[in-house]
Amino acid sequence: MKVALYPGSFDPFTYGHIDIIRRTSKLFDKVIVGVYDTPEKKLMFTTGERVELGREAVRDLPDVEVKAFSGLMVEFARKEGVTTVVRGLRVNNDFEFEFDMAMINRKLAPEIELVCLLASPEYQFLSSSMLKEVARLGGDFSDLVPPFVARAVLAKV
Secondary structure, eight states: OOEEEEEEOOSSOOHHHHHHHHHHHTTSSEEEEEEESOOSSOOSSOHHHHHHHHHHHTTTOTTEEEEEEOSOHHHHHHHTTOSEEEEEEOSHHHHHHHHHHHHHHHHHOTTSEEEEEEOOGGGTTOOHHHHHHHHHTTOOOTTTSOHHHHHHHHHHO
């Protein structure tokens, strides 16, 4: 069985994340969406809230699980039987960051491959950070996230 891990902070889940998850689910037997519990950024949602939003976002995908993890991503991947880590790329800056992460992860876990999927054109600009800023400033972000995520974001701001 080919198992992929799509790790991230997902604060919050956007249509860009969901697009990558859907596309990944067509390529692998099982997809684990790994919600990293302690990223080095200011979070809007708790780990539990991010996991629940993620589960709601992929409830129609039977071969996708959403789980929280802490510590090294490669250790979580090994524990879950992951063969491939999937990352989404939006712009050049993403490539540089992902390349650096891929090199250290290759050293730590050479048996785990990395696959990068290019973001769909309509999501090239979309980031959770940008979305939260738009929400804080009262802008309309309703077409960037599912309605249940939009309600959750509005409840936080």
